[in-house]
């Protein structure tokens with residue numbers, strides 16, 4: 001069994017929280033005491049049925065205002081698969097929270113209200129999905145009950161979205177007509193839309209292929225920690241602990257340590273009490289080398305036959321996440337895997353109007369702004385492009401005055 | 416990752432190990448909060464996988480309410496001896512004796528709330544800058560909202576409206592002096608995942624997790640251990656029942672469930688079929704809809 005991580009996006013009131021509640025409810029994933037708690041809550045639907053959205057709106061302020069402010073994670077499983085859902089906020093002011101939920105997802109469910117079709121928010125969310133490189137999109141046309149379950153309405157929205165998906169180069173889009181409130185096509189196939197021949201949402205989620213197809217096969221492991229017991233029996237033990245972010249390492253492979261450029265050979269791969277012949281993307285292990293090289297946290301071990309990019313000047317997409325605007329005159333910290341280096345924004349190339357997708361020049365970069373910049377780092381950074389490797393192609397920016405995470409960057413080109 | 420036959424438990428495990436190593440790499444004085452419950456026992460196994468054959472780069476810290484199940488303390492001491500790691504005990508009794516907190520009164524009195532003060536004192540005394548805990552997002556709806564690296568101010572407070580964005584697998588542990596970070600490596604595990612992992616890893620647990628005979632009383636519809644730590648009066652009827660505990664905390668706030676589950680397979684079976692959440696057996700969460708959020712804002716885990 002494997003795990004599918006997905007998130008929901010859409011405008012306020014399109015029914016994101018209701019849809020998640022419905023998925024949980026109809027898969028029998030809501031436990032009795034939790035159900036009792038929502039049945040006793042003050043918030044009810046107009047027809048008096050329980051409001052399933054309360055399940056994810058976990059903060060007092062959210063329940064009071066009836067909106068989602070921050071990501072909530074929910075978990076459920078079926079016989080096929082385990083699911084981790086991020087219920088993300090739709091408001092533009094909480095875009096950074098949405099990006100948080102989306103950054104680890106392999107699939108996005110974008111909701112539209114059947115009555116309104118594709119709106120500005122749909123464009124913005126779809127743009128973020130393409131920016132973050134999320135491979136699968138489900139366009140869930142919700143509230144079909146409000147449009148008499150009309151095939152014509154659904155088809156018109158599908159056509160409209162197809163144009164957008166092409167423009168944004170979204171790779172795989174699946175269109176499903178649903179009613180989160182009534183439960184149509186969420187878990188059970190609806191008998192009110194017999195014209196729809198596709199799978200219910202859950203069925204689709206259970207079966208969609210999740211292999212990290214777009215991920216690079218170049219072996220990389222950022223070193224997080226050096227294990228040195230320094231006891232009598234293990235006097236010379238030196239193990240480099242980290243998580244392989246892409247590709248496969250095998251015992252005997254020639255490797256290069258970056259940024260120093262030193263090379264060596266893998267003599268042993270350990271995982272707790274086991275010795276492994278090889279390790280692949282996703283695994284946390286300990287690597288031993290055949291020769292003494294100077295390695296510490298922040299270095300990256302890579303396969304010598306597939307070296308990464310190395311540069312101090314990188315063109316990157318930037319999402320700004322702080323209430324204080326970007327300041328090109330100050331030095332930020334850039335955290336890329338286990339490495340932290342000083343960084344300036346050398347140039348703002350353009351900013352994207354995320355409602356119209358137009359690019360224009362900008363002097364200011366404020367909260368929730370997105371655009372292309374040139375990063376200038378103090379140390380050489382061994383990286384891959386984000387389109388090849390999410391893990392080795394992304395970094396965060398930290399403001400060292402406040403210690404806040406102020407930006408998310410995705411590496412696109414050498415500058 | 417299906418290509419490598421990397422199962423979901425492997426994936427959760429690898430993520431947790433990565434997080435533990437980030438704590439080791441990013442902080443000066445981290446600590447692992449060990450409650451004696453299955454989640455923190457799981458954390459200890461993950462720490463072994465992250466750092467052996469080296470030592471843990473942090474001590475284990477137990478906030479001791481003084482109202483423990485005997486079995487958990489025995490277990491704790493045996494485990495610490497086996498690991499050869501350092502244990503620091505923060506005592507709620509000592510906080511009471513020092514007049515820092517006042518014991519609750521009445522029938523449903525519990526030391527659960529008092530723990531927060533002892534925890535914050537222990538953090539301050541040892542200058543811990545990161546505390547690793549076994550909280551999971553599936554436990555409770557406020558927890559479902561918390562980041563994996565959750566920054567707390569000098570007073571331990573969580574501010575849910577000002578959480579830092581947390582992107583990809585990059586964790587920002589930068590803090591100002593006096594602040595600390597609560598770190599939750601098993602955020603993405605469910606109760607069932609923990610049990611499946613314990614079974615797969617053959618991890619030993621305190622015996623109270625398994626069905627046993629015990630004297631209990633019924634309070635607000637829940638079974639509580641009949642113990643000198645629970646304030647009992649004439650109305651309380653002591654009965655002998657076959658029970659087990661689903662979570663382990665202070666005796667006065669942890670309810671038992673009637674169960675015949677004696678083996679781990681029985682437990683997994685029981686949980687898979689259960690219709691009540693694990694925290695449904697915690698009196699402390701029943702107080703109000705925002706009980707957990709409020710406690711977290713006050714410095715609780």
Ligand SMILES: Nc1nc2c(ncn2[C@@H]2O[C@H](COP(=O)(O)OP(=O)(O)O)[C@@H](O)[C@H]2O)c(=O)[nH]1
Pocket residue numbers: 010011012013014015016017018019045053067068090142143144145146178179180181182
């Ligand atoms: N008629 C109808 N109403 C819906 C449907 N889905 C959600 N709603 C209602 O739309 C409102 C907003 O839903 P909510 O899930 O909170 O939206 P969110 O802001 O996207 O999370 C609530 O009153 C829901 O009951 C649907 O399929 N049909």
Ligand SMILES: [Mg+2]
Pocket residue numbers: 016017018053067068
């Ligand atoms: Mg919502």
